[in-house]
Amino acid sequence: MNKPFAIALLGCAAALTAGCLRIVVHGDPTLAAERMPKTVVRAFKAAMPPVRIATYNVSLHGNAAGELVKRLEKDDLNARRIAAVIQNVRPDIVLLNEFDYDAEGRAADLFQRRYLEQPQLGEKAIHYPYRYLAAVNTGVASGFDLDRDGSIGKSGRAYGNDAWGFGLYPGQYGMLLLSRYPIDAARIRSFKHLKWSTMPDAKAPVIIATGQPWFATAAWQKMPVSSKSHWDVPVQTPQGEIHVLASHPTPPSFDGAENRNGLRNKAELDLWNAYLSAPDARWLCDDGGQCGGLKPQESFVILGDLNADPQDGDGEHAGIANLIAHPRVAKYAAPESDGGANTALKYARTRAGNVRTHTADFGPTVGTLRVDYVLPSADFDVLRSGVFWPVAPNPKSQWVGASDHHMVWLDIRTPLPK
Structure with missing residues (x-):
């Protein structure tokens, strides 16, 4: 039993028994809660609401800053x-990918105040008192010819191809985390600057014809593993503290035979694998200088458009497959939708995976894929799950054209005592 949950449990016990029984707690509240009869603990835990957590690539970005x-x-x-989808599903915690970052938070303010906090398309307004947003690597000039076209791009796609993460300007395709529950801002960790080359067994792309490194030595030494950023955001919920592990790896496409984007996508997923497996890793250092991964007793949920399908599409499938199969990740049936199945049927592309679990529609050339994930730690039970992808004649099916991705959500809770 983690300490935040134990404190909440004792608080509920004190409130419910006021006037009947005096509760005095000395020392560690976790130990005090553990001494309570299992029937009492079960009753209080059953009364605690589950936490609904979601990820949604919202495609809210522009062609220029501002x-x-x-x-x-x-x-x-x-x-x-987009706001109507969020209001309909009503997640307690939601990660928005491809939401442009600006240092003043003006876009986030506007979206929350004018869209989420106002009824949209027949849905009820929703308020998120807590949020986290920060700078990302997309659109940040590297100063190197990363795509090897003979020059360092100054504008347009040429500029984006030579940025640390593809983007036409700094902050494009950023991330925004919204929460109904308090965020422990002092303990947030980000890995925006962690170097790809510092990862054990880092596989650098090579020029196929010569076997020489694709990136110049100086560029490789400065290349961050994260194309946007990797965040560990602790959130205090009724089910205890949850570390929200948020990211948006680069698509494993738009490259050549060297597979530089495919390899980077896998490296970004391998970073989360290492974060769960290596609590004492000296190379795994965040932007504040703290090294090591997540402690074994910590609860978490991995969130994001991870741009990787475990069986279909481009990319190194082992990266996402290994993450799904990680011993610390809960094993549960992937969320499904009718929309994924119907759209995949329309394209008639051969797929090895279950198309009902697909979360994005990339058109007839690529088809549908499962690329958006909510992966909780194994100490949670998954009560319900879904992909918001309704089909006609449901009028809500008109909303999904706002993005080529669809919201994935889970309801989770800690197991009840036997």
């Missing part, structure tokens, strides 16, 4: 549709 703010200042239909 464009999203201008869109949100107007009545943006796609933003309204």
